Amino acid sequence: MKAWKAELFLLLMTLIWGGTFLFTKIGLQFTSPALYVIIRYTIALTICLIIFGKNLKLLNRQTFISGIVLGIILGGGFLLQTMGLKYTTVSKSAFITGVSVVLTPIVFWFIEKRKISYWQIGGVVIVTIGLWIFTQPEFDNINLGDFLTLLSTFFWAFYITYMDVFTKGKSDFKETSLIVIFQFVAALPLAIIFFLVFETNQIKLDISDGLIYSLVYNAIIASFFLTIIHTSVQRYTSPVKAALIFSLEPVIASYLAYLFMSESMNTIEFIGAAVLMFGILISETGEYFISKILPIKSKEN
DSSP states (O other): OOHHHHHHHHHHHHHHHHHHHHHHHHHTTTBOHHHHHHHHHHHHHHHHHHHHGGGGGGOOHHHHHHHHHHHHHHHHHHHHHHHHHTTSOHHHHHHHHTTHHHHHHHHHHHHHOOOOOHHHHHHHHHHHHHHHHHHOOOGGGOOHHHHHHHHHHHHHHHHHHHHHHHHTTOOOHHHHHHHHHHHHHHHHHHHHHHHHHHTGGGOOBOOOHHHHHHHIIIIIIIIIIHHHHHHHHGGGSOHHHHHHHHTTHHHHHHHHHHHHSOOOOOHHHHHHHHHHHHHHHHHHHHHHHHHHHHHHHHHHO
16 A cells, blocks of 8 residues: 555544544543443454454464554553543643654654654654644643543554554454454453442443444444554554644544534634644655755756
8 A cells, every 4th residue: 555545544544533532522421431441442342353253263473462562552542541531621632642743753763763754853843833832731720631641642652653563564454353353352451450440439321322422433433443444554654654644633623622512712722733734744745845846956957
């Protein structure tokens, strides 16, 4: 697959992921965070086993380890993010999650020891400025939800990087499906342990239309389908580019929160969103335009 096609898939994922903050916030009105994650992953894992369970006979040690490591990181990130959403707003959660775009190049360099292009570094810097402008962070107003969400960003940075490590050079979809299955297999026990330790005295489950809509979106569309797409296509681009594309997620989440939850956006936030998108554009197209412009100048000279 061409890199640009993979990046289009990642952009589509980002558009859908932007809606998960809204649907998670809705779901948390009817159940507690860990129980919500348990139900979400149980649904996703069940669908995986029904559709791809026949591939388990092809399981090998490396695929098992890859899925388990990714699942532990994924589960930890989602637990922290979901818990954080109980105490903070959709917009703040989404934009704090965007901090992972800053952490991913550092984790990428640390894990893979591969050079990051100047355009990607420049894009990260501009995106960071955009995130800062948008969030207008006031550290004296940071609450527990903001802190938990910030912790989750470290998990996302490692998740994006290890997705590259474990899937680069692989093209067998059957192997990819097994990595997806074992991500959910590893993530589910984390949520169960957290539930048993912290939520058994405050079990909350109200089966309602809101909860069902939330789980259909997050478990089936966002977890099942998007995890398959992510595991299949990120290998064709770099983790840094993937993180930059994913940094659009807060803009989408905030816009949806504005439309459906009356979370207002002011002029400064719109400017921050524009700067953020400019940073992504620079990272994605800067090298291409320079390669086109420089030959023209050299011919003129």
